[in-house]
Every structure is written in C-alpha cells, then in structure tokens.
Amino acid sequence: MQKEANSVGLTATKTFTIPDKIHLESGIEFGPVQVAYETYGTLNENADNAILLLHALTGDAHAAGYHDEKDKKPGWWDDMVGPGKAFDTDKYFVISSNMLGGCSGTTGPCSINPDTGKPYGLSFPVITIEDAVKVQKRLVEFLGVKRLIVAGGSMGGMQALEWSISNADMVSAVIIIASTSRLSAQGIAFNAVGRNAILSDPNFNDGNYYDKEKQPEKGLAIARMVGHITYLCEESMHKKFGRRFQYSDRPNFDFNIDFQVESYLEHQGRTFVDRFDANSYLYITKAVDYFDLAQKHGSLKSAFEKTKARFLVISFTSDWLFPTSQSKEIVQALIKAGRDVSFCEIESPCGHDAFLLEFETQTKIVKSFLEKGEENV
Amino acid sequence: MQKEANSVGLTATKTFTIPDKIHLESGIEFGPVQVAYETYGTLNENADNAILLLHALTGDAHAAGYHDEKDKKPGWWDDMVGPGKAFDTDKYFVISSNMLGGCSGTTGPCSINPDTGKPYGLSFPVITIEDAVKVQKRLVEFLGVKRLIVAGGSMGGMQALEWSISNADMVSAVIIIASTSRLSAQGIAFNAVGRNAILSDPNFNDGNYYDKEKQPEKGLAIARMVGHITYLCEESMHKKFGRRFQYSDRPNFDFNIDFQVESYLEHQGRTFVDRFDANSYLYITKAVDYFDLAQKHGSLKSAFEKTKARFLVISFTSDWLFPTSQSKEIVQALIKAGRDVSFCEIESPCGHDAFLLEFETQTKIVKSFLEKGEENV
Numbered sequence: 001m002q003k004e005a006n007s008v009g010l011t012a013t014k015t016f017t018i019p020d021k022i023h024l025e026s027g028i029e030f031g032p033v034q035v036a037y038e039t040y041g042t043l044n045e046n047a048d049n050a051i052l053l054l055h056a057l058t059g060d061a062h063a064a065g066y067h068d069e070k071d072k073k074p075g076w077w078d079d080m081v082g083p084g085k086a087f088d089t090d091k092y093f094v095i096s097s098n099m100l101g102g103c104s105g106t107t108g109p110c111s112i113n114p115d116t117g118k119p120y121g122l123s124f125p126v127i128t129i130e131d132a133v134k135v136q137k138r139l140v141e142f143l144g145v146k147r148l149i150v151a152g153g154s155m156g157g158m159q160a161l162e163w164s165i166s167n168a169d170m171v172s173a174v175i176i177i178a179s180t181s182r183l184s185a186q187g188i189a190f191n192a193v194g195r196n197a198i199l200s201d202p203n204f205n206d207g208n209y210y211d212k213e214k215q216p217e218k219g220l221a222i223a224r225m226v227g228h229i230t231y232l233c234e235e236s237m238h239k240k241f242g243r244r245f246q247y248s249d250r251p252n253f254d255f256n257i258d259f260q261v262e263s264y265l266e267h268q269g270r271t272f273v274d275r276f277d278a279n280s281y282l283y284i285t286k287a288v289d290y291f292d293l294a295q296k297h298g299s300l301k302s303a304f305e306k307t308k309a310r311f312l313v314i315s316f317t318s319d320w321l322f323p324t325s326q327s328k329e330i331v332q333a334l335i336k337a338g339r340d341v342s343f344c345e346i347e348s349p350c351g352h353d354a355f356l357l358e359f360e361t362q363t364k365i366v367k368s369f370l371e372k373g374e375e376n377v
Numbered sequence: 378m379q380k381e382a383n384s385v386g387l388t389a390t391k392t393f394t395i396p397d398k399i400h401l402e403s404g405i406e407f408g409p410v411q412v413a414y415e416t417y418g419t420l421n422e423n424a425d426n427a428i429l430l431l432h433a434l435t436g437d438a439h440a441a442g443y444h445d446e447k448d449k450k451p452g453w454w455d456d457m458v459g460p461g462k463a464f465d466t467d468k469y470f471v472i473s474s475n476m477l478g479g480c481s482g483t484t485g486p487c488s489i490n491p492d493t494g495k496p497y498g499l500s501f502p503v504i505t506i507e508d509a510v511k512v513q514k515r516l517v518e519f520l521g522v523k524r525l526i527v528a529g530g531s532m533g534g535m536q537a538l539e540w541s542i543s544n545a546d547m548v549s550a551v552i553i554i555a556s557t558s559r560l561s562a563q564g565i566a567f568n569a570v571g572r573n574a575i576l577s578d579p580n581f582n583d584g585n586y587y588d589k590e591k592q593p594e595k596g597l598a599i600a601r602m603v604g605h606i607t608y609l610c611e612e613s614m615h616k617k618f619g620r621r622f623q624y625s626d627r628p629n630f631d632f633n634i635d636f637q638v639e640s641y642l643e644h645q646g647r648t649f650v651d652r653f654d655a656n657s658y659l660y661i662t663k664a665v666d667y668f669d670l671a672q673k674h675g676s677l678k679s680a681f682e683k684t685k686a687r688f689l690v691i692s693f694t695s696d697w698l699f700p701t702s703q704s705k706e707i708v709q710a711l712i713k714a715g716r717d718v719s720f721c722e723i724e725s726p727c728g729h730d731a732f733l734l735e736f737e738t739q740t741k742i743v744k745s746f747l748e749k750g751e752e753n754v
Contacts, residue, residue: 026630126630185614185638186606192639193602195632196646200595202579218577225570226603229563237562243669251667253403253503255572255659258666261562262569269573282632289635290628292620320697 006082007074008040008089011065013098013105018138022100025128032114035139036061036105037097040081041089047146048172051087052136053077053096054152054159056355057227057284058276060104063096064089079359086363087151091374095143099159100135101127101283109279110210120279122207127283129155129291133162140170149370151175153355154322155284158291161330164307165293171307173373175366177314178355180326181300181333182292187321190230191285194223198278207279220278221269228268233318233351237261300333307334311341312369314362316354342369383459384451385417385466388442390475390482395515399477402505409491412516413438413482414474417458418466424523425549428464429513430454430473431529431536433732434604434661435653437481440473441466456736463740464528468751472520476536477512478504478660486656487587497656499584504660506532506668510539517547526747528552530732531699532661535668538707541684542670548684550750552743554691555732557703558677558710559669564698567607568662571600575655584656597655598646605645610695610728614638677710684711688718689746691739693731719746 013036021031038061043050053063055076064081066074075096080086087094098106101124109124136159140148150160150171157179164174183191198204201219209215232240241261245251257263297303311334315327324345334341346361348354355362390413398408415438420427430440432453441458443451452473457463464471475483478501486501513536517525527537527548534556541551560568575581578596586592609617618638622628634640674680688711692704701722711718723738725731732739 026628122632126628126632182620184611185618185620185636186609186611188620188636189602189606189614189638189642192636192642193599193606196602196643197574197599199632200599201577222570222574222577222599225566225573229566229570232563234561234563237566241562243559243562243565243672251403251503255499255503255576255663258663259562259565259569261566265566265569266573286632295620 006084007078008065008082010067010069011038011040011062011075012067013038013061015105016139016142018135022131022134024125024131026126028125030125033100033107033135034105034111035097035135037095037139038062038064038075039143040064040094041092043093043144047144048148049091050093050095050140050143050145050148052140052148052150052163053081053087053094054136054150054156055096055099056152056154056156057288058272059156060102061096061098061106064094076356080363080366086359086366092149093145095140095145097136097139099284100132101280101287103277103280106135108277109207109283110277119210121210122279124279124283126286128287129158129162130166132287133159133166136163137167146170147172149173149175149373151177152179153177154179154352155288158288161293164309164311165297165303168306168308171309173310173312173370174307175312175314175369176327176330177362178316178319178322178352180322181303181330182294183289184326188289190226191289194226195282195285197222197226198282201278204278209278215273216278217273220273220276220281223281224272225265225269228265230321231351231353233320233349235318235349236351236353239349240264300329301336304334304337304339307337307339310373311339312366313341313343314365315345316348316350316352316358317345318349319352319354321352383461384455385442385459387444387446388415388417388439388452389444390415390438392482393516393519395512399508399511399515401502401508403503405502407502410477410484410512411482411488412474412512414472414516415439415441416520417441417471418469420470420521424521425525426468427470427472427517427520427522427525429517429525429527429540430458430464430471431513431527431533432473432476433529433531433533434665435649436533437479438473438475438483441471453733457740457743463736463743470522472517472522474513474516476661477509478657478664480654480657483512485654486584486660487654496587498587499656501656501660503663505664506535506539507543509664510536510543513540514544523547524549526550526552526750528554529556530554531556531729532665535665538670541686541688542674542680545683545685548686550687550689550747551684552689552691552746553704553707554739555693555696555699555729557699558680558707559671560666561703565666567603568666571603572659572662574599574603575659578655581655586655592650593655594650597650597653597658600658601649602642602646605642607698608728608730610697610726612695612726613728613730616726617641677706678713681711681714681716684714684716687750688716689743690718690720691742692722693725693727693729693735694722695726696729696731698729
C-alpha cells in the first residue's frame, strides 16, 4: 500500500443478500442472490449524491483503496476514485459491486446452491446485462440511494446504458467509456473462442470441477490470452514488445517461449486462473454477447427515448474491440432521441485497456461533466 | 468438377525427393526431404517461363484444377491459374509445391523418420521461411527451370520475398499479395494462442499422437478458429453473420451455439482437423513468427539491395492481419533500394482472405504486371 493523500485508504468488501428472488430475462426466478460491494464517501441527506461504478469483464467490487496495508496494488479504478479524483469521494458516495455470475463475492456459478449444498456449476442460470443491473438496483435501494450517476468502462458501459433505460427515473447522469450498445460479430467470435477453450479443457468436466484436484486452468488461460490480444492493439503491442526475444537475441528453434509478447500472454493467462473462475468466464461473456439495445428496443433511438439522464461518452483512438465508431452510434442515437450528450475521443496508443490507463485525460473530462451536473442542482 | 473452358482440368500431385541433405537455418543438416508438387502448362526451351506459386499457412501443392472428376472444389488458387487467367498456363509453366514442414506430401512432422521408422513428431527440426525456399529451389532445379517469377499471398508472399533475396539471379519478377516483411507482435500473439491451444490439448501427447486413438483435434480446432477471426475482418463478419442467431430468433440461454458467427467458427475448426496436422501447424506458424527481413539483413533496404527482380505488391483495404501499412514498408524499402516496384491497394471488404477471393481485380493487376515483363523479353 502506497500512502497517497488522495487514496480512499483501507477498504473492505461487504455483502448484502437480496431477500427475495430475481426474475431473470430468461424467465427463471432465481435466488438467493448475495451481492459483494464496496462504498467510498458518504451518502448525503437527499440520498442523491451516489455514483455506481460498473466493472468490466473480470472486475470485482474492489474499485479503490487497499484491503490490507501489505497490498501492493489498489482496486481496479483507484486512479479515478478518491478525494479530489474524477469520482470525488469528498462529494460523492461511490458504490462498486461484483456482477451477478461473477466469482468475487456476488452469487455466481461457483456459489453454493442451497438446494443441493454443492456449487451451481452449469446449473447456474444464463444471465444477461439486464439481470446484472436488476441485482445492482436492489443493492442501491438497500443502501438508501434515491438518485444516482452510473459509470463504467467496456462491459461496465453496457451496464450503465442498461441502467439509464431500465431505471430512468433514478439515473441523473451516465458515463460510458470504451463501450458499445451491442457486441459486434467479431466480439462474439473472440468470446466464442475463449469459451470453446474452456469447454474443451478435459478438466472442465461439464463445469463440475470445484472439488476436483485438477481445474480447467489451461482452457481459462487460453481464453484470457485471446482476451488480452483484444485489450491491447498492434501499436501498443509493438511499443511494449515489438519482435524482441524474451531470453536471448536469437530464436530458440523450439516451441518454448521465444518472443516477449509470448511471455506476456503466458503470464496473463497463468496469473488469471488464480483469481477467476472458468464458469464465471462462460456466463459473463455470454451476457456480453447477448447485449443489443437496438434489437431489444426496436432501435437505438427508441432505447434512448426511455432515458432521462445526461450522457458522457468516451472512446479511445486505438481501441479496436469497442472502436470509436460504436461510441458514435450511441452518441448519434442519443442526439436523435433529443438527449443531452457529450462525446470525447481520447488520443491513446493503449487500445481498449486505455480506460484503465489513461486516467489523466479521463479525469479532466469526467470532472468537467460531473461539475456541470453539480451546477444544475 | 465444373467443366470450364479456362480450367487446367485434371491434375495430380507428384513427388520429388531431394537426393542430399538440406542445411537448415538452425544449423541442422536435414534429410531426406520429399517435395509434393504440381505443374500446369509447359516449360519453354529457354526454361525461363516458369511461375512458382507459394501457398499460405495451410495450403498445399494443389493450386489449380481437379484431382478427380467427382471433386466439388478445385485447387486453392484455381481462379488465378489456367489458360487465359492471371497466371496464364498457355504462356507460363506454373509450379506449386507443398511447404517443408507441411502435411500434404512434403516432408513434415507427420512423415516417417527413416532412422526410427516412426513419424518425426516434435523431433522434426524447427524450420524457417528460408529453409522452405531452399527446398523449393531444389524442386525448380530438378524441373529444369533456369529463370522464374515467384508469387504468393500471405505466408506465400514471405516466401516470394525470400526467393527474391536468396536466389536473386534466378528471379525475374516477384508478386507479393497481402503479405509482410516481418510478422507483427500482434501476429505472433495470435499464432502463440493457436500453438498454446494445441500444446495444451491432452491428446497432443508431446506430438506423438499419430498412432493414438485420440488426436489433438480440439486444440487444433481452437487454433483454426483464432486464425479465421484474423482472416476475416469486422466488416466482413458483420456482412456475413451480423448478430443473427443460428437456429432461432432468440438466445438459447445455454452454452450451445447461439450466433451464426459461432457456427461458422465451429465449422471451420471441425473441418480443418480432417485436412491438417497439429504438429505442422506448430512448425509453420513458428516459421512465420521468425520471418523478419530487416532484422536478418540489417535493414529492409539492405535486404532488397540483394534483389534483381521487378516487384508487384498488392494489399487490401480491410486486411488487418497484414495491413496496407506493412505492404507500404516493403514498397518504400524497394524504392530506396532503387528497385522497380508497382503497388496497388485493392478496395475490399473481405479482410486478409481477399487474396483468395478478389480474383477479378487481382487478375487485371497481375496480368498487366506480367505483360510488362513479356514486352521486355
């Protein structure tokens, strides 16, 4: 833990259990659902200064601060959350929760099914972004929040969009970063390859591996490697690794790791399996695949006509997973729907990962957007 | 077999065995090497009307015509090879051979090692593009060719470039389509994921699977799926599949195939394992990874100063695996080296695969380039 003046400091993940069942988009009534969450800052008397942060594919509730003084790394969006930061905890009550289907405290396929006493595995219901938002809604109600701002990058942006539509009366402002209103065919294809790698791993065992000696680590690692290629871009890979060899200045002439980029991917795959569940990867990528606001609401314009919030849309020049063109689709539909929208494309060589890295420019834009809302109060 | 006036008709793959050993770039002396090849058209008296076609990653010697009257599909570049076609068999003696390390008749890891009586498997030496070209050189010498044109798309373009440098006195013209002078970090990353999927398949068994009941089909299928994402592009995937479901108009809410794009990838993976060898996939992708003319010759300009041929470089607007920028690097270095080079970027929505699909425009450009050479004779 680095001592920083503007850190939220030590934090802890808490849990809340929704007392009744959730009606899922698939038609299933599902429960009980436990939600893992963290909060930073204080809810004001009007209960209208909340910001709900929504994590990306493999994120968790731990968005800011440190769980332990010995922690080397803070939460996943620590650069953006704290006193004086973009999401200013001196002003706002910031909430972050683990997504339904996840594996970091919120009910997911690795949770114990109370009916059987065993982990759900593949008996966990297939969920959607809408379902995840329903669960988050119950959490913010439990926390006493009446009105809120929603913000997220990548899959988190999908959830922010869903929030603005399905809970229009609660949402005052929406911040969507490096996201999209529907996953592209290419995006589905990358997710399909990752799922295929997991499902093909003989240790996957139809999702029943939790009590087994061997886990589907190889399949999950391959899924993560594919993912990381899409989070970077050719430019960032060229800068980071180029064609440099990992161990010497010449080829190995074997099938061990030759190039730095191979070593990077191998490392990403290997470390991911320690913190993420293969079943959760299946469920969450599937929820992302299904997300398509235009298909669901007839058109993107119709979808956004249901909203009542101000919007900020941010994209990055080198993001080819959720490229600027997809952000512009959102912006154009919001304008057609007569909504208040600000848009910024940030020049960045960091690819899709930029939403986790380019915090200086993001901070300026987000602060300015939020201050505009504060003036209007 | 469709009866077409401009087809080369029935063809057969022949073999030639190099009598002595090949000195590989890794330092190993390797042999015997058998080469599978086909020829179309007739070598002229001066033995200088040959065109050597060089196949891409998973191609073979069967570039044109049909092996059997019942064949539904012709060779892989049939649209480009035949009487009156781009590679006009009325004028030229066209040669196509399977690459060293392949699995379609040329010696590769699935071939029997005469010293052991068993397939080489991973005891096969790691090979490079230079090694593949050395083998091709022995073939064209055996066929009596004195002077030739070399042409190839994708990895075939890498071999064409290598030919122009290492056999400068033999090569009069070079046609490089959708190729590059060095694989990018992102390209290495995609290949690394594919190899990882194969190496992680428990049926891979350290490459010794040829006599086993189970083959590393799942790993090889995943490698092929990743490959196909890079051969298409977001635009072509959007046109071909969009977000359409395969079997109904709504999500399955399970982990079977939902979207058409998933079905396509699954089909590509499943059919690939019937025609390709997992070990060959490892060896050939590794050869591609190692290809880097600038690194080998000090600079791309130095590399091309060794050439004596005319060059035609073709790229496609939507190819993001070997994008136009990489073709332009080749063109600029050729110009710096004082070489005669023509360059054309073809507008196409087909991605990298365009070199196998956009034959009408390619034909015009290639014909015009070859005719210029014919005038000069």
